[in-house]
Amino acid sequence: MSVLASSMTLTAAQLATHVANNQRENAAIARGLKKQDPELLDHLIELYQHRLLRYLIFLTGRREVAEDLFQETWMRVLIRGGQYDGRARFDTWLFTIARNLVIDLSRKRTMSSLDEMSEGGDDERPFEIVMEGPSPLEQFQARENAAELSEVLLLLEPNYREVLVLRFHEELSLEEIAGVTRAPLSTVKSRLYRGLAALKPEMERIRTLRPAREGAR
Known part of the structure; x- marks a missing residue:
């Protein structure tokens, strides 16, 4: 053998x-x-x-x-x-x-539920997430501290934020996330893809604001 x-x-x-x-x-x-x-x-x-x-x-x-x-x-x-x-x-x-x-x-509290919050509509077509190397979240997590990562995630739409946390923090599979959220697998893929896409500009914005924050200290 x-x-x-x-x-x-x-x-x-x-x-x-x-x-x-x-x-x-x-x-x-x-x-x-x-x-x-x-x-x-x-x-x-x-x-x-x-x-x-x-x-x-x-x-x-x-x-x-x-x-x-x-x-x-x-x-x-x-x-x-x-x-x-x-x-x-x-x-x-x-x-x-x-x-x-x-x-x-x-x-x-008569608030919109997680499933009713505006997302601009989930596209039910399955997304195939193809990334070479670490994802934007993994790159950011490797460079920044936990407080800054939390700040960025809290700026995202709740449905995107939830899927990112379950996938990268809790390391659940896409199938397990679909079970937790009671959403089709294609929707989970869509939210993950869109969440990662929304994360990048927020990361850049935080980096732009950081020098001003440090100068004010």
Whole structure:
């Protein structure tokens, strides 16, 4: 067997092991949530608290609102944990709960829901995102600090911002993002493509403003 063939076989075996481990972990979480195991919930909160709060802050644009929804999301996990069957990743299910709470809050406040906010219309034609090298978000993240990245993302349309955060911060696949947002895969691709396109001019604007900010200090 050639070295390349051996390497490919090893990679496939590692992937299969990784998938099997994830499935076992998801099944264990599902069993624990059905029993309302308090130790499991504490472990999940410790494991996902930073990611969940970051997602909610980017989604709402307001930390105080995000913190309230953060608490309510974990209450839903405790109360409705029996609905999680372990077939999907736990973080995908968690983000779906959080997103639904944001939409519910928006409707209660008679605001436009995330799905109704103006985007100029999603083109349902599938976009094939072809990029050589790092994406604009990855380039910016590598050069700038977290505060500046957050500032730029918060300037984008909520639907674009959400997909960018789920894809590049949370590293969800496009299919998983479609599950969280309940949008067709083609729409997810469109939002990602448009979000990356909208990110570039905002990056340039921040860079232009930075010397003036530093001079004012």
